[in-house]
Amino acid sequence: MYQYNDTDQTLVDQRVAQFRRQTKSFLKGDISDDQFRALRLMNGVYIQTHAPMLRIAGPYGLLNARQLRKLAHIARTYDKNYCHFTTRQNVQFNWPQLEKIPDILEELASVQMHAIQTSGNCLRNTSSDHLAGVCIDEIEDPRPYCEIIRQWTTLHPEFAYLPRKFKIAVSGAKLDRAATQFHDIGLHLVNNDAGETGFRVLVGGGLGRTPVIGQVIKPYLEKKHLLSYLEAILRIYNLFGRRDNKYKARIKILVKESGLEKFSELVEKEWQLIRDNLELDSDYITTVKAQFAPPAYETDAAQGSRFTQHQLENQTFATWVKYNTADHKIPGYRAVFLSLKAPDSPPGDMTDTQLDAVADLADLYSFGEIRSTHRQNLVLADVKQADLFPLWQQLDTLKLATANIGTATDMICCPGLDFCSLANAGSIGIAKEINEALDDLDYIHDIGEIKINMSGCMNGCAHQSVGHIGILGVDKKGAEWYQLTLGGSSENEAAIGERLGPAVAKDQITQAITTILDVYIKQRLDDESFLNMVKRVGITPFKEQVYADN
Amino acid sequence: MQIIKDKQIIDDSWSYVADDAELKDGDISVSLARWKKDKQQLLKSTSKIGVRIGPADSVEDIAADLKDIPLIELDFPAFADGRIFSHAWLLRGRYNYQGEIRATGHFMPDQVFYLSRVGINAFSLEKTEDLPAALSTLNDFSVNYQKSIC
Numbered sequence: 001m002y003q004y005n006d007t008d009q010t011l012v013d014q015r016v017a018q019f020r021r022q023t024k025s026f027l028k029g030d031i032s033d034d035q036f037r038a039l040r041l042m043n044g045v046y047i048q049t050h051a052p053m054l055r056i057a058g059p060y061g062l063l064n065a066r067q068l069r070k071l072a073h074i075a076r077t078y079d080k081n082y083c084h085f086t087t088r089q090n091v092q093f094n095w096p097q098l099e100k101i102p103d104i105l106e107e108l109a110s111v112q113m114h115a116i117q118t119s120g121n122c123l124r125n126t127s128s129d130h131l132a133g134v135c136i137d138e139i140e141d142p143r144p145y146c147e148i149i150r151q152w153t154t155l156h157p158e159f160a161y162l163p164r165k166f167k168i169a170v171s172g173a174k175l176d177r178a179a180t181q182f183h184d185i186g187l188h189l190v191n192n193d194a195g196e197t198g199f200r201v202l203v204g205g206g207l208g209r210t211p212v213i214g215q216v217i218k219p220y221l222e223k224k225h226l227l228s229y230l231e232a233i234l235r236i237y238n239l240f241g242r243r244d245n246k247y248k249a250r251i252k253i254l255v256k257e258s259g260l261e262k263f264s265e266l267v268e269k270e271w272q273l274i275r276d277n278l279e280l281d282s283d284y285i286t287t288v289k290a291q292f293a294p295p296a297y298e299t300d301a302a303q304g305s306r307f308t309q310h311q312l313e314n315q316t317f318a319t320w321v322k323y324n325t326a327d328h329k330i331p332g333y334r335a336v337f338l339s340l341k342a343p344d345s346p347p348g349d350m351t352d353t354q355l356d357a358v359a360d361l362a363d364l365y366s367f368g369e370i371r372s373t374h375r376q377n378l379v380l381a382d383v384k385q386a387d388l389f390p391l392w393q394q395l396d397t398l399k400l401a402t403a404n405i406g407t408a409t410d411m412i413c414c415p416g417l418d419f420c421s422l423a424n425a426g427s428i429g430i431a432k433e434i435n436e437a438l439d440d441l442d443y444i445h446d447i448g449e450i451k452i453n454m455s456g457c458m459n460g461c462a463h464q465s466v467g468h469i470g471i472l473g474v475d476k477k478g479a480e481w482y483q484l485t486l487g488g489s490s491e492n493e494a495a496i497g498e499r500l501g502p503a504v505a506k507d508q509i510t511q512a513i514t515t516i517l518d519v520y521i522k523q524r525l526d527d528e529s530f531l532n533m534v535k536r537v538g539i540t541p542f543k544e545q546v547y548a549d550n
Numbered sequence: 551m552q553i554i555k556d557k558q559i560i561d562d563s564w565s566y567v568a569d570d571a572e573l574k575d576g577d578i579s580v581s582l583a584r585w586k587k588d589k590q591q592l593l594k595s596t597s598k599i600g601v602r603i604g605p606a607d608s609v610e611d612i613a614a615d616l617k618d619i620p621l622i623e624l625d626f627p628a629f630a631d632g633r634i635f636s637h638a639w640l641l642r643g644r645y646n647y648q649g650e651i652r653a654t655g656h657f658m659p660d661q662v663f664y665l666s667r668v669g670i671n672a673f674s675l676e677k678t679e680d681l682p683a684a685l686s687t688l689n690d691f692s693v694n695y696q697k698s699i700c
Contacts, residue, residue, distance in 0.1 A: 007693045007695075010692060010693045011691065011695075014690060014691045014692065014693075015691075017690075018687075018690045018691075031658075031660075035658050038629070038630060038658075039658075039660055121630070121632075151695040152695060155664075155691070155694060155695065155696075156695075157635065157663075157664035157665075157667035157668050157696065157698065158636055158639050158668050159632070159635070160632065160635070160664055161630050161631065161632025161635065161661075162632055235639075238632055238633060238636045239633055239636050243605075243631065243633075273644065
């Protein structure tokens with residue numbers, strides 16, 4: 001994992017001092033609300049329904065045990081003993097006091113963390129594959145490039161006041177687990193015909209009000225040109241992106257309105273003028289790569305029969321292994337998902353006690369590192385199979401072992417009306433209700449892989465438009481209603497969900513979901529997944545049943 | 551009026567002449583539109599002439615004239631209009647402009663640091679009492695990840 005050098009540390013320390021001064025000036029009345037808004041957002045501070053919300057960057061989802069303990073400490077000292085993991089691998093606190101936020105940032109800086117550019121119309125935290133470096137389908141580890149992008153985007157002077165927010169995701173594996181097709185820029189590590197590795201560059205993807213699948217702007221970009229090409233795209237966007245209407249200001253609209261061809265021409269022209277001055281030095285790439293060297297794996301981890309024995313003797317453990325662990329490139333190791341979707345807790349939330357305990361487990365079993373995922377769970381990426389049983393027992397005690405990863409109750413959910421000032425409808429309550437209706441784990445496992453995403457408003461923080469089932473909260477004359485979509489996907493065969501029909505009332509939404517799942521169970525072919533069935537039959541069979549019941 | 555120029559607070563004598571106003575003596579700046587329209591007449595003037603560029607203008611339009619222009623004003627209609635930052639970068643980085651680039655209009659003292667990093671060397675703030683604070687923000691960071699341009 002990347003460790004800060006003196007430059008990195010100095011920069012975050014000086015950022016804390018800068019924000020402390022800005023906050024003080026604001027509280028004294030020297031900076032207007034409007035001006036402070038821009039400054040605080042670029043430090044992750046929102047003003048929410050109840051209190052400010054602070055979003056902390058999880059750089060491409062990587063955290064270490066010390067950082068997790070710091071989050072626990074912050075939750076205890078400055079918040080209500082919990083935090084929330086987001087779909088872009090960040091961490092949110094919902095209850096800090098504004099005047100204390102500089103202190104929180106100082107605490108974070110002491111463990112090489114920050115909240116820089118986690119909000120605002122600027123370059124945001126770069127996200128990536130939560131299985132980077134360990135998965136079996138990897139072309140190349142994306143994390144060194146994520147770090148290079150992190151540094152380049154951090155306090156970039158030219159691109160701090162963009163037309164709208166700008167998100168970059170990098171994937172290095174065959175299966176896209178980072179939703180790169182739904183980012184302003186998506187980068188895929190690919191091989192060219194000569195067997196060299198470079199980037200396929202996608203542009204103009206995004207979710208929110210107008211979901212758009214990103215288009216390939218550069219099928220193959222040499223690694224040394226990574227930053228010059230990003231700079232070319234950003235400069236064109238900064239100069240020509242719309243600023244007259246915030247709903248049309250994302251780069252996806254610029255690409256759509258100018259057409260990919262014309263947009264590409266502008267970028268290409270700009271890039272040709274700057275590319276030779278911005279080449280990435282190969283020594284720099286090597287230095288950053290060295291920070292992501294594999295940990296000291298044991299060579300005999302695959303030996304021994306205890307792991308198999310435990311699975312034979314304990315069905316619950318075996319089920320957990322099946323759903324909550326993933327294959328690892330090193331024999332005898334597995335990547336372990338910690339489900340933050342226990343039935344009775346809000347999706348993505350973690351308490352201070354859990355954070356501390358997971359830090360200890362990471363130290364004990366996974367080289368002291370933790371990752372957060374795009375679907376709001378955590379991963380211990382390097383666990384020896386012989387350690388899985390004791391790890392599972394401890395996770396179970398912590399309520400972090402619900403065997404539901406990738407299933408119906410592994411919902412992505414935004415904070416909704418309970419916390420967010422933008423929301424039109426609640427989401428956490430609905431997630432709880434759906435969980436209660438689906439309280440039979442065997443039934444959940446029978447349904448198998450399904451992604452349910454629920455957002456409390458059309459800003460779409462929970463990516464409902466790419467959920468296999470998407471739920472979108474809308475306001476109808478002061479009442480909370482929910483629109484359903486089916487068939488969305490953020491993986492390789494990206495798709496935007498199709499609307500099922502009219503919105504459903506709050507007291508009907510759980511019934512609608514269970515009806516959809518029942519239709520699937522009854523009409524699926526053999527081991528056909530939910531998504532494949534929707535692709536085969538369309539939405540009609542689901543629609544008939546959902547609206548018949550109403 | 552006082553401004554920041556080259557990291558000093560100094561007295562300044564430039565004034566902007568609106569498109570519908572008569573030209574006057576002394577150091578004046580005019581809009582890009584006026585420059586394009588009255589360039590020949592302006593070049594004959596004994597005054598020094600600067601050109602004010604807004605976010606929607608294209609810097610490319612004035613690239614060929616830069617050698618005759620001692621001052622470019624980059625004017626913020628609103629502090630969030632980040633096109634100004636790219637205009638400054640292009641003036642210095644692409645067109646190698648050596649004259650004064652001055653930020654004018656509605657921008658925040660807290661933007662002075664980034665503006666200085668993209669090549670702006672003079673700042674005319676909305677409130678002159680903000681000048682010392684704005685000047686001190688130039689020392690906010692002693693390190694950075696990108697090359698600055700000046």
